[in-house]
Amino acid sequence: MTVSPPADAPPPELNLTDALVQLSFIVQAVLGRLAGEQGLSVTQLRMLAVLDDREIGMRQLAGILELEKSSVTGLVDRAERRGLVQRIAVPGNRRAVHVTVTSAGRAVVHQVRDAIDTELGQLAATLSESRQDTFRRTVESLIHHYATEHAIPL
């Protein structure tokens, strides 16, 4: 038998699926807002983050972003117009191009990443440290399981 409900609004019980879905929308909204503040879309942010590590061709970039190569052409076109990335010729292969992030692009992506770190860090800070770590390890586990099921390029 249940006791009386508390006077304040009862937080609705979410099943795991709904909780995961809602959380994903929240995180994506944060990414979108913070990227947007620097004039970037989430897609552009992803691309710049990928290129921050690597200097790769259009084909590989499409593979990593899981987009068609024709989509990446436009993505790079727009970012290049804004001085965030550059196409560079590949010596010894005249049909290939490599894409690199410019220093301006690097600055922007680092700024956005820091802002994301800060904001999501503040959200996580509402949990105790031990709960944070338990949560982090569980999320890692989920990512690992998903990545091994699907062949994920990250």
Next chain:
Amino acid sequence: MTVSPPADAPPPELNLTDALVQLSFIVQAVLGRLAGEQGLSVTQLRMLAVLDDREIGMRQLAGILELEKSSVTGLVDRAERRGLVQRIAVPGNRRAVHVTVTSAGRAVVHQVRDAIDTELGQLAATLSESRQDTFRRTVESLIHHYATEHAIPL
């Protein structure tokens, strides 16, 4: 002192932020794929999910989806063309319209939701039940904290 690393690839340590971000992309990818299999975008899926509960006007729908009303006009146009929703006149207010999901739309959204439940359930099933529940409660807590900081319409 650490023992020898295991022979298989060491799973990279993710900080909490990166873990949250990666998980959000995974969940969104699942949503996009399963919605796409039924010819829906994630946005259309969201709209249909909202309308599954409620019969509301364009303005309110825009508020819930956090979109401009002009964006919602197009969204509803396309869904209506495909027989998923309907605009209905509001008796006694000739400038308002309500949007309702059709039985076809309801069938599609339920199908996609079931598929999402199944797939995310399988992912979660890689965790022990107690770990699932701990995780679920932590995610709920994060959602709750985020929702109280920002004024979220859900």
Next chain:
DNA sequence: TATTGTTATACTCTATAACTATA
């Protein structure tokens, strides 16, 4: 012939601004 990348085209999603009709 196979591969890398671009172009042409079309559609969805989104926003801003201007508009219509109604309250």
Next chain:
DNA sequence: TATAGTTATAGAGTATAACAATA
């Protein structure tokens, strides 16, 4: 005047198909 909704327009993101150039 204020509100509900649409239209006009523009740009990003995405895909498919056809193409050019090179390997």
